[in-house]
Amino acid sequence: MNAPPKLDSKVPSGILGDAWTNHKFALPLINPANRRKFKIVVVGTGLAGASAAATLAEMGYKVQSFCIQDSPRRAHSIAAQGGINAAKNYKGDGDSVYRLFYDTVKGGDYRAREHNVHRLAEVSVNIIDQCVAQGVPFAREYGGLLDNRSFGGAQVSRTFYARGQTGQQLLLGAYSALMRQVSAGRVEVRTRCEMVDVVTLDGIARGIITRDLETGAFERHSADAVLLCTGGYSNAFYLSTNAKTCNVTAAWRAHKRGAFFANPCYTQIHPTCIPVSGEYQSKLTLMSESLRNDGRVWVPKTKGDQRQPALIPESERDYYLERRYPSFGNLVPRDVASRNAKSVCDEGRGVGSTGLSVYLDFADAIAREGRATIEARYDNLFQMYERITGEDPYSQPMRIFPAVHYTMGGLWVDYNLESTLPGLFVLGEANFSDHGSNRLGASALMQGLADGYYVVPATVTAHLAGRKLERIDTNHDAFAEAEATSRARFDKLLNINGSRTVDQMHRALGQLNWDHCGMARTKQGLEQALKQVVQLREEFWSNVRVLGDGRSLNQALEHAGRVADFMEFSELMMKDALTREESCGGHFREEHQTAEGEAKRDDENFCHVAAWEYRGRDQQHQRHTEALSFENVQLTTRSYK
Amino acid sequence: MGGHNDETLSLTLNIWRQSGPDTAGDFETHSLEASPAMSFLEMLDVVNENLQREGREPFAFDHDCREGICGMCSLVINGKPHGPESETTTCQLHMRSFNDGDVIWIEPFRAKAFPVLRDLIIDRSPLDRIIQAGGYVSVNTGAPQDANALPIPKQNADLAMDAAACIGCGACVAACPNAAAMLFTAAKVSHLALLPQGAPERVSRALGMVEQMDAEGFGHCTNHYECMAACPKGISTDNIARMNREYLRASILSR
Numbered sequence: 001m002n003a004p005p006k007l008d009s010k011v012p013s014g015i016l017g018d019a020w021t022n023h024k025f026a027l028p029l030i031n032p033a034n035r036r037k038f039k040i041v042v043v044g045t046g047l048a049g050a051s052a053a054a055t056l057a058e059m060g061y062k063v064q065s066f067c068i069q070d071s072p073r074r075a076h077s078i079a080a081q082g083g084i085n086a087a088k089n090y091k092g093d094g095d096s097v098y099r100l101f102y103d104t105v106k107g108g109d110y111r112a113r114e115h116n117v118h119r120l121a122e123v124s125v126n127i128i129d130q131c132v133a134q135g136v137p138f139a140r141e142y143g144g145l146l147d148n149r150s151f152g153g154a155q156v157s158r159t160f161y162a163r164g165q166t167g168q169q170l171l172l173g174a175y176s177a178l179m180r181q182v183s184a185g186r187v188e189v190r191t192r193c194e195m196v197d198v199v200t201l202d203g204i205a206r207g208i209i210t211r212d213l214e215t216g217a218f219e220r221h222s223a224d225a226v227l228l229c230t231g232g233y234s235n236a237f238y239l240s241t242n243a244k245t246c247n248v249t250a251a252w253r254a255h256k257r258g259a260f261f262a263n264p265c266y267t268q269i270h271p272t273c274i275p276v277s278g279e280y281q282s283k284l285t286l287m288s289e290s291l292r293n294d295g296r297v298w299v300p301k302t303k304g305d306q307r308q309p310a311l312i313p314e315s316e317r318d319y320y321l322e323r324r325y326p327s328f329g330n331l332v333p334r335d336v337a338s339r340n341a342k343s344v345c346d347e348g349r350g351v352g353s354t355g356l357s358v359y360l361d362f363a364d365a366i367a368r369e370g371r372a373t374i375e376a377r378y379d380n381l382f383q384m385y386e387r388i389t390g391e392d393p394y395s396q397p398m399r400i401f402p403a404v405h406y407t408m409g410g411l412w413v414d415y416n417l418e419s420t421l422p423g424l425f426v427l428g429e430a431n432f433s434d435h436g437s438n439r440l441g442a443s444a445l446m447q448g449l450a451d452g453y454y455v456v457p458a459t460v461t462a463h464l465a466g467r468k469l470e471r472i473d474t475n476h477d478a479f480a481e482a483e484a485t486s487r488a489r490f491d492k493l494l495n496i497n498g499s500r501t502v503d504q505m506h507r508a509l510g511q512l513n514w515d516h517c518g519m520a521r522t523k524q525g526l527e528q529a530l531k532q533v534v535q536l537r538e539e540f541w542s543n544v545r546v547l548g549d550g551r552s553l554n555q556a557l558e559h560a561g562r563v564a565d566f567m568e569f570s571e572l573m574m575k576d577a578l579t580r581e582e583s584c585g586g587h588f589r590e591e592h593q594t595a596e597g598e599a600k601r602d603d604e605n606f607c608h609v610a611a612w613e614y615r616g617r618d619q620q621h622q623r624h625t626e627a628l629s630f631e632n633v634q635l636t637t638r639s640y641k
Numbered sequence: 642m643g644g645h646n647d648e649t650l651s652l653t654l655n656i657w658r659q660s661g662p663d664t665a666g667d668f669e670t671h672s673l674e675a676s677p678a679m680s681f682l683e684m685l686d687v688v689n690e691n692l693q694r695e696g697r698e699p700f701a702f703d704h705d706c707r708e709g710i711c712g713m714c715s716l717v718i719n720g721k722p723h724g725p726e727s728e729t730t731t732c733q734l735h736m737r738s739f740n741d742g743d744v745i746w747i748e749p750f751r752a753k754a755f756p757v758l759r760d761l762i763i764d765r766s767p768l769d770r771i772i773q774a775g776g777y778v779s780v781n782t783g784a785p786q787d788a789n790a791l792p793i794p795k796q797n798a799d800l801a802m803d804a805a806a807c808i809g810c811g812a813c814v815a816a817c818p819n820a821a822a823m824l825f826t827a828a829k830v831s832h833l834a835l836l837p838q839g840a841p842e843r844v845s846r847a848l849g850m851v852e853q854m855d856a857e858g859f860g861h862c863t864n865h866y867e868c869m870a871a872c873p874k875g876i877s878t879d880n881i882a883r884m885n886r887e888y889l890r891a892s893i894l895s896r
Contacts, residue, residue, distance in 0.1 A: 051782070054782070055781075055782040058781040058782060069705060069711070069713055070703065070713065070764070070765055070766070071712075071765065071766070071768065071769050071809065072769075073712070073769075073809055074705055074706075074711045074712060074713045075711075076705070076706060076711070078706065078710050078711050079706045079708055079710050079711065088788070088789075090789060126784065128788045129784070129785045129786065129787055129788045130780075130782055130783075130785055131788075132785070132788040132791065132838070133778065133780045133785035133786070133838060134777070134778050134780055134838070135777075135778045135801075135832065135833050135836050135838040135839055137798055137801040137802040137805050137832065137836070138788075138798070139798070139802075140792075140793060140794075140795045140798040140799075141795065142795050143792065144792030144793050144794050144795065144798075145789050145792055146788055146789055162802060162805075163802060163806075165710065165806065167710075168710055168806075168808070169802075169805060172805065175772075176772060176776055176777035176778070177777060177780075177782070179769065179772045179773045179776065179777055180773075180777040180779060182769075182773050183773040183774065189769075191766065191769075214758060241708075243705040243706040243707070243711060244704060244705055244706075244707060245705050277678045278676055278678055278679065280676065280679050280683045280684075280686065280687055281683070282680070282682065282683045282686055282707060283707045283708075285707075285708045286708075383728075384708065384709065384733070387726075387729060387733050387734075387735065388680075388733070388735065390678075390735070390737055453782045454782070457782070501690055501693045501694065503686070503690060504690075545693060545696075547693060547696065547697070547698045547699070548698050552660075552661065552759065553701055553758060553759040553762065554701075555699070555701050556693065556699060
């Protein structure tokens, strides 16, 4: 199938290693004195948003930044624990830009653009330099140089970290750069403020409508470019490792204004999370994947073995990852680790009162390295585990189970990170660009900062200097229409006055997605879920109950707006999962697996990006494709054996 | 931690209700059967679900990551910011820390500089403004030197990390009898004072951040150390001593 003209990926030609440099050279420049004439709106203040807003302001653009929390420092990037990859090869263990590129393309199960991934690997080294210059306190060795650890999906040590709080330290670095620009008067930050629509004029994004979460006031903001850095959609599953306010609203609103949504079925289920404990469960907590460096994953060999773990002798334990994947062992990529945990639990060998967990055991590591070493590496994670479960992981194995963690799908963007809606750029987890169908550990932080510090500041000029942008006034009809639509939507939510709470409806949606569009998917299950999700959405709009008013702080109303979007979004995610008749990375269709139960890709028919076009309320989405070509990496069956 | 894992807790909850910044608030009493495995915020979720089913408005409270790192959650629980467990945020506090029959008082962080916006939600924007007054290294995004060109003794890097672990929740302010933001401010001043990257701006940083802290209406430190006891990240008051040295040094050098 030919890609329609709208899906021009703008991937540069020529040698992979030179492409980004050549592309940057070909992009127009804007004279520093002229930059202040352009206003850029940046939605979201996570790694991508904060780094982009700060960098663009440093360059001289006028920037307005928005976040839904009470401070830009709260964005969910802050919760990333493990680390950030960079091809520094400080360990001299054979790493290189090309190897990081190769590992990421392979780890993504050959469903990402080669050129995007290579660019990511190239700038990874600059990110570490930049962060250190900002004062990010990365872990160091006694000689004073930076320390590295290894992570899933790689056989080199290229992960930089700051204890178990790498995301926090990187975000605080970007946040401090942003605060510096606020103090210089180049950025205005709006906190507790939610984007509810994108305003388009002549098919170009020219501003946003926001709702002030404290006062309920709708506001219009014009812009010469709009950057969405609003994260992923894991909370469509209700239970996920995402923060409670993470949502798809900004992306979904932009989608309905013309931005195609790519690969929504690529969701990542993280293998090392704390299992569900009861029906009141509000979120799931991730334990960093770095734990798999020293922890050994096992279940009893015998089904239904109820003995305490310490009473199960070595010979009756199944270290199933080490058994099935001898070369990567416990460090197989996330999708492989998660699916294997599901399959041993499906066999009835899961542990804990629910049978929905597996052991992650540190006994050998403690015996080998001493408790002090393990404490130095993981103590904050161990403490977190104990706080949540009441169990001490130094004396008994942790229990873990997979949970939705990250979404590789997102708004479609070209090589410049511009969506199909001109003037709208999408960064970080909110776009689909670099991780294919499975993201490797310690790569999300790398991508968020690459997009914000290095990519968009260079590419945004293609739009700003390349298109003629008329001056726009927020009194324009386009703003009035978008604001009126948003107002009507919130008024409607307040007036349904039904009998089910927003949280109940959200939980019902999450269960449906988890059961049928989670770790394993089937045609039959998806077809059934597609019918149910439509019913659920209808019920939502006729039977949800949102109390209070829209003129003051109303958290149930905020939540209702987001759940309404998750309802619509989930239907598209299921459709995408149903249409992609293959298994790849985080998308596992039970119909498409090898005799050994591994994912079976179909490169002949599905080596492409699926980008969905919204065509109106009563119309079906249209599926477009962008073919992926692999000129540097051989398409092979991923093997971690 | 208490050991009530298999039973239910019958609780009496006195929760602060306040419709807006300019209105008076008061406690509202509710009773609840809670599971010891619930987190404190999940317990409040249940209270809110029950209220909404009865057609009553839920309590507004700040929360986000629910894993102790974003700093969004707050609450004074039985007189203690973030509740009874040490080095634990409210979102990481679990009901197994309470006993059957307990009466629990839940109110917002209280400080002049943190006005209540609604119920349990406060305005902590003064903390952002303190960071804006110098809590950064002035380096533009670009091409700085190689990261390993600047070796930093592990001991200093570790101390800097200890200070940088601050989550900006404001519990130190809520715990302080003077509602001082010394621990918060000191954590950032210390983090950057311990690293060579922070050296060129030492003087302006210490002066600027302290001045902003005063301008926001936070009180002064009178060495009660309540901040350190309440800090969910265990930030030490050693950092306050370090900030005082930085401030003194800066005051002399800037004359």
